Amino acid sequence: xxxxxxxxxxxxxxxxxxxxxxxxxxxxxxxxxxxxxxxxxxxxxxxxxxxxxxxxxxxxxxxxxxxxxxxx
Numbered sequence: 001x002x003x004x005x006x007x008x009x010x011x012x013x014x015x016x017x018x019x020x021x022x023x024x025x026x027x028x029x030x031x032x033x034x035x036x037x038x039x040x041x042x043x044x045x046x047x048x049x050x051x052x053x054x055x056x057x058x059x060x061x062x063x064x065x066x067x068x069x070x071x072x
Contacts, residue, residue, distance in 0.1 A: 023058070024054060030055060
């Protein structure tokens with residue numbers, strides 16, 4: 001199970017891509033993990049319903065090939 005797969009905050013690339021998608025950096029990181037491999041099952045932790053909704057919204061984010069590669 002990956003822990004901080006994009007090194008925590010992910011840097012400026014994550015922030016830029018998040019802004020383009022009107023998403024949070026965490027949503028972009030989850031979208032990246034989901035696209036990376038069908039055998040990866042992210043298990044994000046949360047203590048609130050709001051964060052759970054944010055995590056689930058990452059399923060709707062489709063990263064372009066260029067965005068995916070920029071986050072590698």
